[in-house]
Amino acid sequence: MSNPHKAQIERVDMDYGRLPVLRDVSLALGHGEFISIVGPSGCGKSTLLKLISGLERPAKGRIILDGEEVRGTPPKVGFMFQRDTLLPWATVAQNIAVGLELGGIAQERHAERTAELIGFLGLGGFESNYPATLSGGMRQRVSLGRLLAYEPDLYLMDEPFGALDAQTKMSMGRELLRIWSTYRRSVVFVTHDIEEAVSLSDRVLVMSGRPGRIKAEYRVDLPRPRDFRKTRLLAEFRELCEAIWDDIMGAEADAPDNPHGHGSY
Ligand SMILES: Nc1ncnc2c1ncn2[C@@H]1O[C@H](COP(=O)(O)OP(=O)(O)OP(=O)(O)O)[C@@H](O)[C@H]1O
Ligand SMILES: [Mg+2]
Numbered sequence: 001m002s003n004p005h006k007a008q009i010e011r012v013d014m015d016y017g018r019l020p021v022l023r024d025v026s027l028a029l030g031h032g033e034f035i036s037i038v039g040p041s042g043c044g045k046s047t048l049l050k051l052i053s054g055l056e057r058p059a060k061g062r063i064i065l066d067g068e069e070v071r072g073t074p075p076k077v078g079f080m081f082q083r084d085t086l087l088p089w090a091t092v093a094q095n096i097a098v099g100l101e102l103g104g105i106a107q108e109r110h111a112e113r114t115a116e117l118i119g120f121l122g123l124g125g126f127e128s129n130y131p132a133t134l135s136g137g138m139r140q141r142v143s144l145g146r147l148l149a150y151e152p153d154l155y156l157m158d159e160p161f162g163a164l165d166a167q168t169k170m171s172m173g174r175e176l177l178r179i180w181s182t183y184r185r186s187v188v189f190v191t192h193d194i195e196e197a198v199s200l201s202d203r204v205l206v207m208s209g210r211p212g213r214i215k216a217e218y219r220v221d222l223p224r225p226r227d228f229r230k231t232r233l234l235a236e237f238r239e240l241c242e243a244i245w246d247d248i249m250g251a252e253a254d255a256p257d258n259p260h261g262h263g264s265y
Contacts, residue, residue: 003067006031006154006186007052012049012061020211021047025061027205027214029154033186034180036197038248039207045190046082048212049156051186053077058132065154069137076103078152080160081188084139086131086146093118093127095142099149117145121175137168141175148179169193170228173200181225182187198237199228206247218249 004110005094008153014022021044029035042135050056051063054073065077078099086095086153093114099108118127131139138160147155157176161169173196180187191197197204198220206216222231231237 004031005029005064006033006066007188008062008064009048009052010062010064012048012058012063013053014044014056014058022058023089023211023213024050025212025214026217029186029188030202032184032186033203034044034189034201035203035205036189036191037205037207038191038197039212040196040242040248041192043207043210044212045207046075048159049158049188049190050081052154053079053156054185055079058206070239076151076153078147078150078155080143080147080155080157082158082160082162084131084143084163085111086139086142088131088214089132091128092123092134092142092145095131096145099146103152105148105151113149120148121145136164137172140164140172144172144175148183153185155185157188157189159189159190159192161196169196174228175222176200177226195232195250198222198240199226199231204240204244206244216244217248218244221265 005028009025010025012022012025013020025048027035037048039045047056051058052065052070054070054077065074070150077149087098090098096114096117097110100113105113118124121144123138123141126134134142143160161172164172176199189197189200195215201220204218204220205214206218207213208215220240222234222237
C-alpha cells in the first residue's frame with residue numbers, strides 16, 4: 001500500500017468562533033487499526049471526528065486520508081453519531097437500506113445485502129419494525145447495520161454505546177470487534193468509558209480539557225481475540241485503566257471551564 005496510514009491529523013487547531021476547541025492535535029491511524037479517544041466532556045472529541053469526516057474544517061493544520069488532504073466530505077468514511085439518527089418513519093430494513101443507497105451499492109444487491117446484515121446483527125424477525133418499537137440495544141444494532149451497509153473504509157464512532165446499560169454495551173462491543181475482525185477497517189472510537197476503550201482498542205489516546213490536545217497515548221498489547229470477561233481480569237488491563245483514569249482526572253482539573261477540579265467522572 002502506497003500510504004502507510006489510513007488517516008493523518010497534522011497539527012490541527014480548531015475554533016468555534018472565538019472558542020478555542022482543539023490545539024496542535026496530531027495523530028496517525030494505521031490501516032485496520034482500532035483507536036479510542038477519551039477525555040473530559042467538551043474537550044473536542046466530537047469536533048475531532050467531524051474534522052476527519054470533513055463536516056468541519058480546521059483553522060490550522062491538515063487532515064489527510066489515504067495520502068490526500070480532506071477538502072469536501074470524503075467518500076467511504078462512515079459516521080456513527082453520539083445520538084441516534086435512525087429515521088423514525090422507516091423500518092429496520094429501510095434504515096439499513098439508507099446505508100446501501102449512500103454507499104452507492106448496486107440496487108439489485110440491496111435485498112440480499114439487507115437480509116445478510118439483518119442476520120449478521122441478530123435482527124431477524126424485526127425487518128418491518130419501526131425504531132420506536134425497538135430496545136436501545138436493537139436501535140444501535142440497526143445503526144451499526146446502516147454503517148456496515150455503507151461499506152466504509154474508516155469508521156468514526158462517537159460514543160455509539162454511551163446510552164446503553166453495561167451488559168448491552170459489552171455485547172455491542174463484542175459485536176463491533178467481530179465486525180472489525182471480519183472487515184478489518186480502521187476505527188476511531190470516542191468514549192467516556194475507559195474500560196470500553198481499553199477492551200476494544202490497539203491504542204487509547206487521552207485528550208486534555210478544552211482546548212483539547214492529545215496529552216497521552218497508551219498502546220494496548222492485550223492479546224486478540226479478546227474475551228472481555230477474561231481480559232478485564234488481567235493485571236495489565238487494570239493497570240492501563242488506572243493510568244488512563246489518572247490522566248483524565250488530571251485533564252479535568254486542567255480544564256478552564258471546570259470549576260471543580262478533581263470531580264467525579
Ligand atoms: N457547532 C458548534 N458551535 C459552537 N460551539 C460548538 C459547536 N460544537 C461544539 N461546540 C463547542 O466546542 C467544544 C467541544 O465540543 P465537542 O462536542 O467536540 O466536545 P466533546 O469532547 O465531544 O464533549 P462530550 O464528551 O460532552 O461529547 C464545546 O465547548 C462545545 O460547546
Ligand atoms: Mg462529543
